[in-house]
Amino acid sequence: MSEPISIDIWSDIACPWCYIGKRNLEAGLAATASDEDAPEVRITFHSFELSPDTPVDFDGDEIDFLAGHKGMPREQVEQMLSHVTNVAAQAGLEYNFDKLQHTNTVKAHELLHHAKAKGLQHEMEERLMSAYFTEGRHVGRIDDLVALAAEVGLDAAETAEVLQSSQYLDAVRADQAQARAYGINGVPFFVIDGKYGVSGAQPAEAFQNVIRDVWAQRGADSEEELAG
Template sequence: MSEPISIDIWSDIACPWCYIGKRNLEAGLAATASDDDAPQVNITFHSFELSPDTPVDFDGDEIDFLAGHKGMPRDQVEQMLARVTDVAAGAGLQYRFDLLQHTNTVKAHELLHFAKANGRQHEMKERLMSAYFIEGRHVGRIDDLVALADEIGLDAGEARSALEAAEYLEAVRADQAQARAYGINGVPFFVIDGQYGVSGAQPPEAFENVIRDVWAKKLVAAPAE
């Protein structure tokens, strides 16, 4: 039996293409699940901050932020967000940029590492992205993050202690250092089995094809039992 394929994903919970990429990867994996010898995978999420200088409580909406951050005219930003919303809908995600509360995401990344240490990273990643893009929840303040951690069954007191002590900040910085070492300057970025880099929110078929290809090669290389 071959070892599972490792899929390491660098992303930011405030990145709209990262949530779309996550859904497309999940769809690609679902398509391979009925194969005679279905690929086995281990997925790990890694931290990447798109806008580390963003304040926790940003005064303005997403259009204000992007217009200021990217120097784009407001009408152009509105068109860009409309396009992203349409693409997200195609992946089954109902983005609500009108509700979105832009914030600094470093504490959310710390929480993801806390969740990973407690076996709930995947659930926490999904909860954070849904809260941010669909529900208009604040994901930058400790109180709000602890509430989200509690919702997925993590210990609220332990989550609060970890965030207040910045217990996992070093792990966040290590992820970011690894991204720099790989030359990753945009997300989402998928490293598949340590040898293939896939950049951007590729369609499900692209993930399906590369996963099947990697799995087939692993099966050939696996020692006979």
């Protein structure tokens, strides 16, 4: 039996295209699950901060942030957010930019590493993205993050201690260093089997095809090895 395909995803929980890409990947994998020889995958999320200079408590809404950060006219930002909201809806996601609380995400990334150590990284990733884009929850302050962590089954007291001590900050920085080594300067970015890079929130069909191709190649390689 072949080893699972590794899918390493560099993303930021405050990246709207990352949540869309996550959903499209999940849809692509769901489509392969009924294959006679269904691919097996192992997904790991890695840290990438889109705006590391953002304050924890940003004074303004998402339009204020993007207009100031990217120097875009407010009308253009509004059109861009409307487009992203529509694309998200097609992926089954409800984005509420009017409620969104822009913040620094480094502590959220530390939390994801803690969740990974406890076997709950996928649940934590989903909870953070949903809280941020759909519910308008704050995901930059330790108390707010601890509350979200408890919702997915992490111990609140332990999580608070981990975040206050910055126990996983080095792991966050290591992910970011690996991204630079790969030449990743935008997210989402998917590295499949350590060989193939897929950039951006590709459609579900694109993920479906590449996963099937990699799995088929795995099978062909295994047959060659058995044949000697």
